[in-house]
Each structure stands twice: as C-alpha cells, then as structure tokens.
Amino acid sequence: MNVRPYLLIVVICSLFLIQGRAGPLDPPHGRIGTPGGSSREFTTSGRALPFKGFGKDLNTVDGLQIIGSDTVDFGKYPARERKVANFMVKNSSKTTIKIGRIYKTCVCATAKCDKSELKPGQLASIEIVILPNSIYGNYSKPTYFENTDVNNRFLGVTVKGTAVPLVEIAPCDFVYAGRIETGREWKSSFDLTATEAGVRLGQPEVKCDYPVEITFIPISGQNKCQHKLDIKLCPIATSCDFQCSVIIPVLFPTNQPALSIGIAGKIGIEMIAFPGTFRMVVSTNDIIRSFNLRVLGDTAKVLDPGQLKLPDEKGFSCKVEQAGDGKTIDAVATFTPEFVSEVLEQGKKELYFSIPGIASARVVCLAVQPCL
Numbered sequence: 582m583n584v585r586p587y588l589l590i591v592v593i594c595s596l597f598l599i600q601g602r603a604g605p606l607d608p609p610h611g612r613i614g615t616p617g618g619s620s621r622e623f624t625t626s627g628r629a630l631p632f633k634g635f636g637k638d639l640n641t642v643d644g645l646q647i648i649g650s651d652t653v654d655f656g657k658y659p660a661r662e663r664k665v666a667n668f669m670v671k672n673s674s675k676t677t678i679k680i681g682r683i684y685k686t687c688v689c690a691t692a693k694c695d696k697s698e699l700k701p702g703q704l705a706s707i708e709i710v711i712l713p714n715s716i717y718g719n720y721s722k723p724t725y726f727e728n729t730d731v732n733n734r735f736l737g738v739t740v741k742g743t744a745v746p747l748v749e750i751a752p753c754d755f756v757y758a759g760r761i762e763t764g765r766e767w768k769s770s771f772d773l774t775a776t777e778a779g780v781r782l783g784q785p786e787v788k789c790d791y792p793v794e795i796t797f798i799p800i801s802g803q804n805k806c807q808h809k810l811d812i813k814l815c816p817i818a819t820s821c822d823f824q825c826s827v828i829i830p831v832l833f834p835t836n837q838p839a840l841s842i843g844i845a846g847k848i849g850i851e852m853i854a855f856p857g858t859f860r861m862v863v864s865t866n867d868i869i870r871s872f873n874l875r876v877l878g879d880t881a882k883v884l885d886p887g888q889l890k891l892p893d894e895k896g897f898s899c900k901v902e903q904a905g906d907g908k909t910i911d912a913v914a915t916f917t918p919e920f921v922s923e924v925l926e927q928g929k930k931e932l933y934f935s936i937p938g939i940a941s942a943r944v945v946c947l948a949v950q951p952c953l
Contacts, residue, residue: 820849896920
C-alpha cells in the first residue's frame, strides 16, 4: 500500500492548522469557554476581533434594546417613600420603531416613555415610579412596552425591592374566614407593630353590615408602638356574604393613610362557580369563557337565573340560562381586551354572582403576561 498520498494530506492539513485558519465547523471568531472558566480568543491575521460569541456582536444587536441593566433593585426601604427607576433604550435598527401600549403588572406603579417613536440610532427614556404606600413586602414588578420591533415586540423592564410598612400587621391585613355555619360565632386576632419610632395610632372604626365586637389593646413595655386587635363575629342565622373592615387612623407621623384590616367569608349555604378561575392571555380580541353555577353540598337546591345578580364590571358581560339538569345555571362570559389589560395591571380581579338567601359565588380572573 502506497502511504505517500495520505502523508501529503496530513501535512497540508497541519499547515492550515498552524496558520490558524478555521475549518467549516469552527466559529470564525469570538470567545469560547474552556474548562476552568477561562476563555481563548480566535484571531485572524494576528489581530483580535471585537466580537463575542459565535460570530455575534452583542453591542450591535439590531432592534430596540435597553442600555445597561433591565432591572432596578430599590433594596429595603420604607413603603411610604416614592421610588423612581429610569431606563434608557436605543433603536439600533435601520428603521423607525414605534412605541405602543404599556402593560403594567401592578397598580402600585406608573410607567411612561418620553418618545412615541424612535428613529434609527435614537435614544428614549423610560420612567417607572413605585407610589408611596402602594405595595408592601418583597416584590418584583415587570412592565412591558409594546412596539413595532418584530424581534422584540414587548420590551420588558423590572423594578424590585422590599417595601417596609409603617406598621406591620400579623398574620396579615386580610383574612378569608371561609364558610361559617349559621348560628356560630367566629373569632380572630391581629398584632400590630410599628417599624419606626414615634408612631401613634388612633381608635379603630368598624365597617360591617353584621354585628361585630372588637377590642384594641396597647401592649406596654415595648420600644415601639404595638397593639393587639381582637375581633368577634356574632352568630348570624341566615346565609349571606360576610365582609368587614377595621380602619385604624395613624396619628403620627401625620399625612399617612389609615391602616386597614379586612375580613371576608361565607355564612351558611354557598353558591360556587365551576370552573372558578379563568386565566386569560392579553389579546386584541374578546375572550369568551363558559362556567356553571351550583350550590355547594346541596344537589337538591334549584337556582333561578332570573334572580341572579351579575357583577357590575366595565368590559364584562354575561349570558345565563337554566342548565339541562333543571337546578344549576349555565353562564357564558365575555371579557374585552380592556378588561384583561386591567386584570394584568391589578394582578387579579374577582367577580361575584349572587342570589338572595345564598352566599355568593366567586370567579377569579387572572391575566397572563404577554410573551417576550
């Protein structure tokens, strides 16, 4: 066997490798990782190229892009402070990009862009404001700017932080009591602790359609203002919805909103919706959902569609009729794009359907964030 031709091929290939020429499967330039976290840089003609990745220059991406980070972290701060985040965006394409609707995911924020369109190479400023006393605890809230960049239809920026309330309420400032039997009382307790020195609270005011007893006791020996609130719902003989709010004024510091503790529940027999949760994607078209209303735990109870009271919500409509079983109610709901956008901003929206003498049914509406 004559091996000379094969040796000649090996020599030629070696010469190509020594000269640093990339083969057809090699990246033409850029940086690739090597074991241990280091990197090596491909060169051509002895000169390093300014590209990173497999031939992609991240600094010259076409389209609408954010200059710097797309997230601002406010850290831990008093919730009564106003927080502002600013972002810069650039049109790196060769065509004009128009800014459309802004999709917020929290009513705690305002959002704006100082330009409605960006010409090639033009910059724009985005401002996101977290309003005082509008959100508490840890949060991360994205905002989306719809635009005509086909590769990035929804430009997203995020603000996050930990907003510390002036007064912490434990276990929480809203309690769902669930279903309470008729003729039985219900009790709960809340601990209120100031997070700043010098806080003073006034006497609570109760807003409730049913008899409620409360006690509001200051706890002595504490460096910071601390109170204990006990609440008792007196027995009720009829089936109904139960809602109660306790409003506690803040005497100092001044010009602060009152504290609010909410309690809700069902008393006696209860109507339910099936399904009880709707997840809807933000769209330019109406969204239609069907569901059934029935009495929980009472298959003999007949619901009359003529007695049904529908939610009074803008962007929502509903058609109802007696179901085929002659007892429950079939419903078809229509949601407009404006309604779904509002749900996205608020996080969720609850719709209540009621009939006299029965605790109401609840439908929870959730909106899915647009795809990026």
